[in-house]
Amino acid sequence: MFAYIVRRLFIGVILLIVMSLVTFILFFASPVDPARFACGKNCSLAQIEQTRKALGYDDGPLTQWTNFLEGVVVGRDYPDDPELRKNAPELIADCAAPCLGYSRVNQVTVASEIKEAFPVSLSLAILAFIMWIAGGILFGVIAAVTKGTVIDRGIVAFSLVFYAFPTFFIGLFLLKFIAIKWGLVDVPSYVSIGEGGVGTWLSNLFLPALTLALFFMAGYVRMTRAFVLESMSEDYIRTARAKGLKRGRVLYKHTMRAALTPLVTMAGLDFAGLMGGAIITESVFNFNGLGKLVVDANNTYDLPTLIGLVLLLGAFVIIANIIVDVLYAVIDPRVRVG
């Protein structure tokens, strides 16, 4: 097991390096000139070139990429200008290893940006995850065990409705009616536990988390229902029933265990993806998480931030994959990793 995890982690690191290279290549393949964008209007060509140098975009993409990797290992100064360091050290930004870069747009290290945005996305992801897993499995199982009844049909119909609506619609709907029109809750804005306590943190997260949860929950209801029904038709379930086990025990001990395995895979990957930021939900509710950071970095051609976020998202997914694979073995004894 240990060797398996080490091997997977090693492959993950290689993947991240490749991802960073691809992101650099894609960024510089774009026809948009980030130096001209940053320079502003009325800039002469000389000023644009000067801005390019100031932004560190005057070197070739490969050189910039190797500099980036070097920064990850040993750290970097921004700008890396010995003369400026001598004349005006206060203008130099230190970026300690592992340096993911320095955003010239926001004038902070990418690590600081991520550090500020990550708790927002993580909070949102955790609460949404709890909501959708609890609701998805509960309603999915209820639908399965009441198959063909009004309850089953009602649950399936509702889940289809929520699955069909785009997240931005649900978000705007909840915001407009629950918060603004009916005033049932305040217009949400992220408040950390440290700033406002658990109650305020939860109440502000409720609507955005519900927005995400409704969408995911709808899918999980459908899948849970299908997996549970599939398990219930297995021979060993029939055997368990024939042995006289109680219905609840058969459902909980035998059916759910088999049905949960594929759900764990999906839940792990979905959660990892959400930790990387729920772009639409964060934008609708003005939560400054990783998703909104991605949008802003894209709008302002902020390459260092984009690279840092791509790597972070990649790392989440890779780690989540490894955890899911390990969990497989725990949940389902038939599965062995290695």
Added chain:
Amino acid sequence: MVKYRKRLLAATAAIAMAASLAACGGGSDGENPASGSSNEPGAEGTAGGTLYYYIYAPYEHVDPQRTYVGVELTNFRRTIYRSLVAFPISTDAETANTPVPDLATDTGTDADGGKTWSYTIKDGVKWEDGQPITCEDFKYGASRVFATDVITGGPNYLLSYLDVPTDKSTGLPIYTGPYNSTPEGQAAFDKAITCDGNTITYHFNKPWPDFPLAVAGLSMMDPYRQDKDQGAKSNYQMFSNGPYRIEGSTWNKNKGATFVRNENYDASTDSTDIRMALPDQIEFNVGQTTETIYDQLIQDSGDAQYAVTSQRVPPAYYSQIVGDVESRSVLVASPYVDYLVPNFRVLDNPAVREALKVSTNTTAWINAGGGEKAYAPAESIVNPAVVGYQDNPAFSGPQEGDPAAAKQILEDAGVQMPYPLKFTYPSSETADKQAAALKETWDKAGFDVTLDGLGDTYYDVVQQPDKDSSVMWAGWGSDWPSAITVTPPLFDSRPNLTANSDGQDYGAYKSDKFNALVDQAANAATLDEQTAALQEADKVLGEDVAYIPLEIAQFFFLHGSKVTGYTNTPASSMYPDLGPIGVEQ
């Protein structure tokens, strides 16, 4: 002013993009630019309370030397950053376009035919830490403009005006700012801006008759304390000399900031013509979507009762702006003009350009873009809010276009018909509809139109010298209310056209006659002489069909019911003017 930022937002309103950048306005004819609901300030409020200011897009800079967006300039001018002179609070355009003393004792003294300007700084004016504002602070602020490798994105007029020699190897001034300049560069700068006690004198290499307008309209000449400067790292730091200071000293790009009273501000050094500073606190709230902002303003409950916004009412909400809500709305003309630029390399036959102009249906363009609440017709590339505005007689024809007349022009010219025409514009749902509306009339006139809607690459494409576009969309607003910041930067071929780029002269327009008038305006010793030359220059552009005006974007705003003194003025680029605004207690 061309929009460089947030081009992804163009997906929602490409044409409206131009409306988020800078400048000031006001008509020389004294007309009130407001054209919809009353824009006169409401009943003046009393001091106290909290005003909320809802902003959607993050501000990219709050550093005075880097700020270049009209709404940001005006918000900070009224609250945090004072300068030598400022535009007063007034909806009367002539009054609004006349700077009044702010940190200086008067509006400046010029000499040497407008090549030298001097100001004396008032006694008793202080920074937020109680230290006096000195001449050296103004000089240091101006020096930062030259650090174009550190202080990026801001206006750079000073580089071409201030009497500092140019380094021929780089094409940039030999002075490179306060951080890493050579002794020669520093000496040249020290000679160009001099301090004598509290009097600062600027020496320019050419006349700058509208210098006070530039100082009032932009913040590039604002004072800056050297000991507070951390170069680019100061981008979101604010150090106040106005009636408010920022709580915590740093503007949070994604959240905004709270402005509170500056204890070291002395109202006796200021004028209520510029700022009344009524609210005790102003909370800038960044990032809510326009829809969320308007849901709250229409609902008019909670904090939204005390709120204003720089976001325009989205067209989908027009139907909700009725009854009591309508009384809180205002429709005013923006300082921006959208226009078409024929490509002179492709449309090299003057008759074809004339036919294009004659067949352009601006009414259809406006209707497709949202109608009168979104746009008003334009008859010049210069906004009516600019000093010396005149309708351009070349564009006095029917707004609906005259395809029959245009067809006749093409036939008389003997060109092959249908004449191929590629229209390049920044694509969005609205812009695509507008482009299709133009195409219809152009096609009837005998053109074979290809629509070329582009995404993020728009500005990069239209600046390429080898582009094959026949006509392009563009938008612009003056940096200060003078046409010197409109037609010369857009059509003077000399600084614009190079081997690698067409600069802002997308149409590659070259005219000795026009350039001579630009030189005449640039060397004019007085504002009147400058204005006359620029009016003549605009006529030349019209005769050559160097551009075809489309419309003036309209600003449609709503504010909370407990906001007092609400108004949009030329000084605030027709955004809410924080000078007189207060809140009910």
